[in-house]
Amino acid sequence: MNPVTGKPYLNDAVIGNASMLAALGHNGELYRLWWPHVDFPQHVERMRAGVFVEEESEETVWTDDPAEWQWEQAYLPRTNVLRTAGTARRLPLRWETVDFAVPGEPLLVRLYKWTNTGRKPIRLRFFCAASLTIGENRLYNCVTYDPRIDGLVYFRHQYAFALASPLGCAQYTCADAWKHASQGYLPGNKVAMAPDGALGWTLSLEPGETAAIPVYLTAGSRVDEAVNAMCRAFAVSVERHLEQTEQYWHDFLNAQPTLPAGCDERIRRVYERSLLVFRLMADEQTGCVIAAPEFDETFTRCGGYAYCWGRDAAYITTAFDRAGLSNLTRMFYRWTLTAQDPDGSFQQRHYHDGRLAPSWGLQIDEGGSILWGMHQHYLATQDRAFLEEVWPAVEKGTSFLLSYLDRDTGLPLPSRDLWEERNAEHTYSAAAVHAGISAAAAMARELGKADLADRWEQSANALKEAILTRAYDEQRGTFYRALKLQVDRSTYQRAVESGLCTFTETDEKGYVTYYVQHDPVYDISLLGLSVPFGLLDATDPRMARTADAIERTCAVPGVGGIRRYEDDRYIGGNPWILTTLWLAQFRIAQGRFDEAKRHLEWAAAHANPLGLLPEQVDRQTGEPAWVVPLTWSHAMFVLTVHLLMENGQL
Numbered sequence: 138m139n140p141v142t143g144k145p146y147l148n149d150a151v152i153g154n155a156s157m158l159a160a161l162g163h164n165g166e167l168y169r170l171w172w173p174h175v176d177f178p179q180h181v182e183r184m185r186a187g188v189f190v191e192e193e194s195e196e197t198v199w200t201d202d203p204a205e206w207q208w209e210q211a212y213l214p215r216t217n218v219l220r221t222a223g224t225a226r227r228l229p230l231r232w233e234t235v236d237f238a239v240p241g242e243p244l245l246v247r248l249y250k251w252t253n254t255g256r257k258p259i260r261l262r263f264f265c266a267a268s269l270t271i272g273e274n275r276l277y278n279c280v281t282y283d284p285r286i287d288g289l290v291y292f293r294h295q296y297a298f299a300l301a302s303p304l305g306c307a308q309y310t311c312a313d314a315w316k317h318a319s320q321g322y323l324p325g326n327k328v329a330m331a332p333d334g335a336l337g338w339t340l341s342l343e344p345g346e347t348a349a350i351p352v353y354l355t356a357g358s359r360v361d362e363a364v365n366a367m368c369r370a371f372a373v374s375v376e377r378h379l380e381q382t383e384q385y386w387h388d389f390l391n392a393q394p395t396l397p398a399g400c401d402e403r404i405r406r407v408y409e410r411s412l413l414v415f416r417l418m419a420d421e422q423t424g425c426v427i428a429a430p431e432f433d434e435t436f437t438r439c440g441g442y443a444y445c446w447g448r449d450a451a452y453i454t455t456a457f458d459r460a461g462l463s464n465l466t467r468m469f470y471r472w473t474l475t476a477q478d479p480d481g482s483f484q485q486r487h488y489h490d491g492r493l494a495p496s497w498g499l500q501i502d503e504g505g506s507i508l509w510g511m512h513q514h515y516l517a518t519q520d521r522a523f524l525e526e527v528w529p530a531v532e533k534g535t536s537f538l539l540s541y542l543d544r545d546t547g548l549p550l551p552s553r554d555l556w557e558e559r560n561a562e563h564t565y566s567a568a569a570v571h572a573g574i575s576a577a578a579a580m581a582r583e584l585g586k587a588d589l590a591d592r593w594e595q596s597a598n599a600l601k602e603a604i605l606t607r608a609y610d611e612q613r614g615t616f617y618r619a620l621k622l623q624v625d626r627s628t629y630q631r632a633v634e635s636g637l638c639t640f641t642e643t644d645e646k647g648y649v650t651y652y653v654q655h656d657p658v659y660d661i662s663l664l665g666l667s668v669p670f671g672l673l674d675a676t677d678p679r680m681a682r683t684a685d686a687i688e689r690t691c692a693v694p695g696v697g698g699i700r701r702y703e704d705d706r707y708i709g710g711n712p713w714i715l716t717t718l719w720l721a722q723f724r725i726a727q728g729r730f731d732e733a734k735r736h737l738e739w740a741a742a743h744a745n746p747l748g749l750l751p752e753q754v755d756r757q758t759g760e761p762a763w764v765v766p767l768t769w770s771h772a773m774f775v776l777t778v779h780l781l782m783e784n785g786q787l
Contacts, residue, residue, distance in 0.1 A: 141435040144168050148765045150210065150747055151414070151430055152217050152245075154238040155421035157356065159245060160430045163746075164208050165221035165234050166201040169431065172243060172296075172356045174489040175420045176427045176443045179434065180298065182268040182275070182332060186249060189262040189321035190228055197264060197319045198225075200232060212747055216386035217413050218379070219747075229255025239378050240385045243356040243363075244370050246378055250349045253342035260341045262307075262321055265352050266314040268333035271296045273434075278332040280311045282325075286367045289334040290360055297363040299355045300336060303371045308337030351375040389416060393461040396778070400787055407741045408778055410748035411771035412460055415453070418768045423475075424468030425489040426450045429752070429764050438708070440557070442764055444486040444494040447473065447503035448555060448569075449769045451510035455669070456772035458517035459779040466514045467523060473507055474530050481530075481537030483507055485553070501541055501552040502566035505573030508534050509670065512576030515583070524580055532589075535577040538570050539596055543621075547603030551621055555662055556701060561619035564608040565662035571600045572670035601672055610655070615683040616663050618702070619656035626651055659687045660702035661716040664723045675726035684723050691716070696759045697739050708763045711753040714740050718773035722780055730786040737777050740770075750774060 138145055149163040158175040160168045167184040171177065187197040198205045206223035213220060218237040225231065235248040253259050271278055271293035283290045288301020289309060310317050312329035323337045340348045353370050357363035370378070393412060396405050419426045431443030454466040475491030477483055483504040485496040511527050514520075543550050548562040549570045555563070578593035608617050624632070629651035632639050638654035663683050667675040674680070691700040698712025699720050705711075721736035743754045745761050750771050752764035781787040 139433060139435065139437055141437060144432070146432050146438070146763070147751075147761060148430055148432060148749075149745065150212075150219050151417055151749070151766065152219050152237055153417040154240045154242075155416060155419060157238045157243060157245060158417055158430060159236070159238065160432070161219065161221075161236065162201070163210050163221075164201045164203070164206070165210070165223070165236070167236075167247075170245065170354075171430070171443075173358075174422065174425075175418060176425065176431070176445070176489050178271075178273045178296070179431060179443075180269050180271050180273070180296065182270040184265075184267040185315075186232075186234070186247075187264045187266070187318060188228075188230065188232070188251070189264070190230070191260045191262070193228060193259070194321065197262075197321055198228065200234075210747065212410075213383060215390050215409060215413075216383050217417060218382055218386070225254075229253060229257075229259060230261075235379065237379065237382045239370075239382055242369070243366050244378075245354040246370075246375065246382075247352045247354070248349060248375055248379065249352060250347055251340060251342065252347040253344055256344050258341065258343050260339070263338045263340060263350060264308075264318040264323070264335055265300070265337075266318045266333065266335035267291075267300055267354075268314065269298060270332055271298070275332055277330075279328070279330050280332070280334040281328040282309050282311060282334075283364060285364055286371075288336060288367070290363060291332070291334070292360050292363075295358050297357050297360045299357075299363040299367040300334070300352070301367055302336070302338070302350055302352050303375065304338070304350060306336045307339045308335075310335055349375075386413065389413075397782065397787060401738070401741075403741045404737065404778065404787075407744050407748050407750065407774060410744070411456075411750070411775050412462070414749065414766050414768065414771050415457060415460070415462060415465065418453075419457075419465045419469065420489045423489045423491075424465070424470075424472040425487070425491075426453055426465075426469050426768065427489075428486075428769065429767050432764070440495065440497070442767075444488065445472075445476070446486045447476075447483045447507045448500065449772075451506035451513075452669070452776070453768050453772040454510050455513050456775040456779075458514055460775050463514070463518050466517075467520070470507075470511055470514060470523070470527055473511075474527065477530050477533065481533030481535075482541075483534065485557070497553055497557050498560075499552045500555065500557065500566070501538070501549045502555055502563070502569035504534050504538055505566070505569035505571070508538075508573035509569065509576045512580055515580065521583070524584055528580070528584060531577050531580055535574055535593060538574055539593075541570075542600070546607050546620055547599060548607060548620060551623065554619070556707075558707075559619065559656070560623040561656060562621045563619045563662075564604065564616050565618075565660070565665045567600065567604050567608065568666045568670045568672050571597055571604065571672055574600065604666070604672065609679060610657065613657070613686075614679065615659070615686050616666065616679065617655050618658045618660045618663065620654060622653045622656040624651050624653050629653065658703050659683075659690045661687055661691060661699060661719050662701075663687065664719055668719065668722045668726055675723055676728075681727070684720070684727075688720060693756050696754065696756055698743070698754055699736075708753055709756060711756045711762045713753050714743065714750050714767070714770035715752070715773040718770075718777045721777050722773070725777070725780045725784060725786075730781065730784065733777070733781065734786065737774070737781070740774055740777075 355366035751761035
């Protein structure tokens with residue numbers, strides 16, 4: 138539980154329409170809502186539903202209370218429509234919500250159904266209370282009752298939201314929503330400079346009878362826009378909204394290539410869920426692709442995830458292309474044109490509008506990955522117009538990569554590694570830069586720029602030679618993780634005492650930086666030399682020995698799966714989905730298909746109950762441990778499936 142927000146770190150479900158994104162818990166509670174982009178801003182502090190049963194209740198019972206309800210949850214088949222149901226532990230009630238965002242509209246639908254499971258008639262008051270921190274800010278919010286929609290309007294600066302039902306409401310209030318709703322009565326306060334309000338309805342249910350109350354949340358940049366969106370929503374029945382949304386997602390999946398008929402059903406289920414996740418994480422307006430829906434916005438245990446990393450996105454968009462979603466790939470690479478710095482570099486991570494997000498500094502592999510990904514998209518589509526569109530960015534990006542080489546080692550200068558933990562000249566980063574320069578050379582040749590292509594190919598060959606000579610440990614017969622590893626003073630002193638090769642640098646202000654010459658730790662990213670970047674074949678003995686050493690040192694006993702590297706301690710040092718699938722892809726490249734399939738099956742088995750893949754799996758319980766869903770995990774799953782299919786193994 139996040140101690141600042143009071144919300145769980147793990148999302149259980151996501152819904153959306155690529156401009157509105159919502160994260161929910163297994164109890165149906167709406168944790169967060171982003172609009173008009175999938176990364177920013179987030180507007181929900183808390184939104185709860187509750188029921189007060191006359192002659193049964195002393196206070197309102199909230200549907201997220203584990204002492205009162207047992208829950209079950211599932212997506213409607215092949216959709217991003219979520220169904221959650223709760224059975225009361227003591228009251229004669231059962232409820233159900235169907236949650237979805239309507240495609241093409243700033244509209245979130247929460248269709249509540251209440252069933253009397255007792256033997257006598259009951260009368261109940263149903264409440265929906267919402268506190269909105271509009272624009273991620275609790276200050277300067279206002280909520281008012283609007284008779285045009287018989288509901289509430291929340292607004293702050295450039296954002297407004299309307300909360301209402303096509304059935305109208307029996308009660309309402311602005312401010313002090315939790316207090317009044319908990320007491321079972323809303324006093325009708327019409328306006329308040331506050332973030333919270335509530336609506337109430339009265340229901341009479343005979344034994345076995347069910348009543349439905351649809352609750353809509355609409356958004357706009359002004360109050361009238363939110364109200365007009367609500368009026369449009371009212372003009373269509375909730376049944377029609379649901380039918381159209383289900384059909385949208387069915388059409389989306391049906392338009393993509395299908396898996397073989399004999400494919401394992403669990404693999405098929407996670408594969409389809411992966412495609413549905415892809416559509417939610419790719420912003421409709423900008424094409425930006427986020428790593429995950431945010432869950433730690435206060436940076437209590439990590440640096441946040443609702444940003445776009447060029448590295449993640451290069452893998453993700455390659456999966457898009459394999460899965461038939463090339464339109465999303467092209468939108469993404471158009472977005473990269475807005476994120477590139479004037480010097481040609483691509484920084485660590487960005488918001489949907491291309492602006493720099495909070496950062497730990499340059500990660501040179503990202504620029505290489507983006508250029509490699511652009512070329513992969515061209516290979517998949519043969520779209521020459523795309524090459525011409527991105528060419529200025531390719532030329533600038535390649536020039537920057539070539540300017541960022543260490544004259545001593547021939548490798549890219551020190552930067553952050555792909556795990557964002559160490560500064561060094563990383564072998565994986567060097568492979569990504571090599572792939573980027575090689576891809577740029579291929580694109581230049583395709584566009585008739587032969588002289589430039591020749592020069593870049595020569596540079597790529599020189600970098601490859603540097604990797605094979607400087608980053609390879611002849612004694613062990615495997616690759617180093619990095620050279621010139623920056624360490625703290627105590628680690629440096631221990632290295633000196635151990636006889637390791639070390640050195641220091643002092644800058645113009647007198648600050649000393651300490652280095653160890655070689656980082657010998659086995660890390661899954663070393664597989665990147667072969668998969669996906671192709672610098673060496675996976676059957677090369679140097680790569681085979683490196684991969685075997687990684688599996689030997691990083692495999693997790695008991696629960697299974699592969700850690701990122703030896704002695705990984707992030708969130709407890711768990712196996713990751715994407716690392717396990719990385720090894721699977723390497724084994725496919727070696728022709729070791731049975732091993733690859735076991736890794737794929739492990740990943741599918743450790744999805745959450747809804748088929749969403751986490752970043753990490755708890756090393757003791759086998760449950761999702763961190764980040765649900767992680768888009769990169771889903772991308773690696775899709776890529777592994779397609780690699781097996783291409784080899785006739787699925």
